[in-house]
Every structure is written in C-alpha cells, then in structure tokens.
Amino acid sequence: MRFRYELEGGNFSRAGYASSEIKKTLKQLSVDPKIIKRIVVALYEAEVNVVAHAWRGEVLAEVDAEKITIRLKDEGPGIPDIPLAMQEGYSTASEAVREMGFGAGMGLPNMKKNVDELTVESQVGIGTEVYMLTRFS
Ligand SMILES: Nc1ncnc2c1ncn2[C@@H]1O[C@H](COP(=O)(O)OP(=O)(O)OP(=O)(O)O)[C@@H](O)[C@H]1O
Ligand SMILES: [Mg+2]
Numbered sequence: 001m002r003f004r005y006e007l008e009g010g011n012f013s014r015a016g017y018a019s020s021e022i023k024k025t026l027k028q029l030s031v032d033p034k035i036i037k038r039i040v041v042a043l044y045e046a047e048v049n050v051v052a053h054a055w056r057g058e059v060l061a062e063v064d065a066e067k068i069t070i071r072l073k074d075e076g077p078g079i080p081d082i083p084l085a086m087q088e089g090y091s092t093a094s095e096a097v098r099e100m101g102f103g104a105g106m107g108l109p110n111m112k113k114n115v116d117e118l119t120v121e122s123q124v125g126i127g128t129e130v131y132m133l134t135r136f137s
Pocket of ligand 1: 074090103
C-alpha cells in the first residue's frame, strides 16, 4: 500500500494529517500499538519540520506486511550541518514557530529514537529528504 500527503510551509493545521491517517491504517492492519505510537511520533515530528522549516513538501509512505517506509521530501532552505541538526537542543526555529510551542530542537533526536532506520539528506537552498523505516516485529 502506498500513500501520499502534501505539506505546505507555515500551515501548522495540516501537520499531523499524514501521521493520523497512517495511524488508522496501521491499526486496521493490527500492528502492535507500541510500534504504531513510535511511528506516529516520528512522522509527526517530520511533518512539523517541513511545515516549520521548509516551503512545501510531500510524505510518501509504503506499507507492507513486515514494515513501513516513509519518505518526506521538501523544497526549502536545506540543512547545512546534519550532525549538528541531529543534536538535542539545536534549533533554528523562528520566533513565530517558538511561540507555537515548537523549536526545542528535539524533533530529529526523537525521530531517531523511534524508528529502526533514519536517513537525512539535504542540499542547501534546495531541500531535504528524510527516510524512515520501521519493522513491525
Ligand atoms: N525539513 C527541514 N528543512 C530545513 N531545516 C530543517 C528541517 N528539519 C530540521 N531542520 C533543521 O534542523 C534543526 C533541528 O530540527 P529538530 O526537529 O530537531 O528541532 P526543531 O524543529 O528546531 O524543534 P522541535 O522539533 O523540538 O520543535 C531545525 O531547527 C532546523 O534548523
Ligand atoms: Mg522539529
């Protein structure tokens, strides 16, 4: 099964849509609720990152009997130093984004903790691609 969702920079009301839809699908497939929770946390953080830091993006998810792979591709400023961005507490979030309760610099570390594989690739001035894989057992 494949799913595709769009994200728009600044549109925080839309962040969380992909993660809630994926949650429903995984529940229907009787995936372990603990594993679903981890996937939803990671995807939500990834969605918010596109909305908070990029101009637009898409979520591409693929689910089979054993695993889910999720790719988020965005057009945006990119991440100049990925190891730095992965550190807890590192954030370039704007004042407006912080006022909405984001910008603790915990999103990428949380994603890393909650999935089996995480890859972040980025080109400055072009965009970022996040890949996450989680096995169901
Ligand atoms: N899709 C993206 N495009 C551009 N920069 C990004 C993207 N995702 C993350 N970053 C950069 O990496 C930093 C760290 O991201 P992370 O998700 O860990 O924290 P945050 O989004 O700033 O705050 P939090 O997730 O805790 O609300 C961001 O502040 C930003 O500089
Ligand atoms: Mg974040």
